[in-house]
Amino acid sequence: xxxxxxxxxxxxxxxxxxxxxxxxxxxxxxxxxxxxxxxxxxxxxxxxxxxxxxxxxxxxxxxxxxxxxxxxxxxxxxxxxxxxxxxxxxxxxxxxxxxxxxxxxxxxxxxxxxxxxxxxxxxxxxxxxxxxxxxxxxxxxxxxxxxxxxxxxxxxxxxxxxxxxxxxxxxxxxxxxxxxxxxxxxxxxxxxxxxxxxxxxxxxxxxxxxxxxxxxxxxxxxxxxxxxxxxxxxxxxxxxxxxxxxxxxxxxxxxxxxxxxxxxxxxxxxxxxxxxxxxxxxx
Numbered sequence: 001x002x003x004x005x006x007x008x009x010x011x012x013x014x015x016x017x018x019x020x021x022x023x024x025x026x027x028x029x030x031x032x033x034x035x036x037x038x039x040x041x042x043x044x045x046x047x048x049x050x051x052x053x054x055x056x057x058x059x060x061x062x063x064x065x066x067x068x069x070x071x072x073x074x075x076x077x078x079x080x081x082x083x084x085x086x087x088x089x090x091x092x093x094x095x096x097x098x099x100x101x102x103x104x105x106x107x108x109x110x111x112x113x114x115x116x117x118x119x120x121x122x123x124x125x126x127x128x129x130x131x132x133x134x135x136x137x138x139x140x141x142x143x144x145x146x147x148x149x150x151x152x153x154x155x156x157x158x159x160x161x162x163x164x165x166x167x168x169x170x171x172x173x174x175x176x177x178x179x180x181x182x183x184x185x186x187x188x189x190x191x192x193x194x195x196x197x198x199x200x201x202x203x204x205x206x207x208x209x210x211x212x213x214x215x216x217x218x219x220x221x222x223x224x225x226x227x228x229x230x231x232x233x234x235x236x237x238x239x240x241x242x243x244x245x246x247x248x249x250x251x252x253x254x255x256x257x258x259x260x261x262x263x264x265x266x267x268x269x270x271x272x273x274x275x276x277x278x279x280x281x282x283x
Contacts, residue, residue: 045249046227051219052256055203056212059177059258062141063265071110074102075137077126078145081184082117086241090115094247094254098143101255106262114139122149123163130170142171143214143254145181147202151194161201168209179258180206180213185220187231188240212261214254220246 065072076082076095084093091097099113116133118125123146134142144167150160171178182202189195199217206213223229231239234246242250 043245043248047219047253048222050215051253052260054179054212054214054257054261056206057210058265059141059261060265061175061177063262065140066106066262067266073137073139074113074141075116075134075139076113076143077134078117079121079149080119081242082115082145083119085119086236086243087247088244092244092247094251097248097251098255101251105255105259120149123160123167127163127167135174139176141177143179143181147198148183148189151183151189151192151198157194157198157201164205168211178211180211182213182215182217184242185217185224186235186240214257216250
């Protein structure tokens with residue numbers, strides 16, 4: 001039988017080396033996780049003043065929940081612009097950036113933004129997963145990005161109108177605040193004659209249903225037309241999908257618009273409450 005001589009000093013040295021390696025690996029993993037966490041966008045993006053506003057009715061449920069310091073769930077619902085095609089990493093998609101922006105506007109709040117984007121879908125396909133992806137998560141707010149894929153397909157945009165109306169009705173029935181996000185301004189979108197009619201359709205649907213719109217199309221058109229920004233600055237090489245810059249800018253302005261709307265709703269609620277209280281001399 002062979003006898004192996006035990007070396008206590010060698011065993012301790014091997015244990016020490018293993019412990020150091022394990023600690024370094026854990027530190028590296030933690031650092032990588034922190035690096036992948038989204039932070040508010042640091043790029044130099046500009047937009048017209050309207051980009052910081054939501055056109056339409058207010059976000060009453062969200063404002064109430066925030067005033068009560070309740071946990072907030074936001075769902076980004078849509079197609080490839082929501083999924084994040086063109087972003088360099090998941091942390092650079094607009095939903096990830098939006099979460100970081102909203103946490104800056106509402107510090108200390110338990111808030112999350114869930115990405116429910118599926119590339120290539122139109123409204124009919126999105127509505128098929130409404131119960132699974134929306135109702136099951138019980139969100140307070142849904143940002144519904146829609147319209148682009150209907151423009152790019154050959155069957156026209158008219159069938160989208162009743163589907164959009166049905167979707168908005170489902171959100172309202174569930175008591176969920178909704179913000180519509182219109183299509184991106186991009187060469188592959190603009191060469192289709194349905195592009196401007198779709199922008200107008202979404203605006204009209206928002207008006208008659210009294211829901212707010214985030215005007216992404218107008219913001220990106222401003223970059224190109226007013227600032228003479230090259231498409232390569234805010235679009236991926238395919239000249240259709242967005243990139244880190246435009247995702248970050250959309251999140252920044254959308255976050256600011258949501259925050260401003262919430263503050264406006266809270267001011268309005270405070271004014272109504274004050275007006276409803278009896279004056280001292282009437283008590």
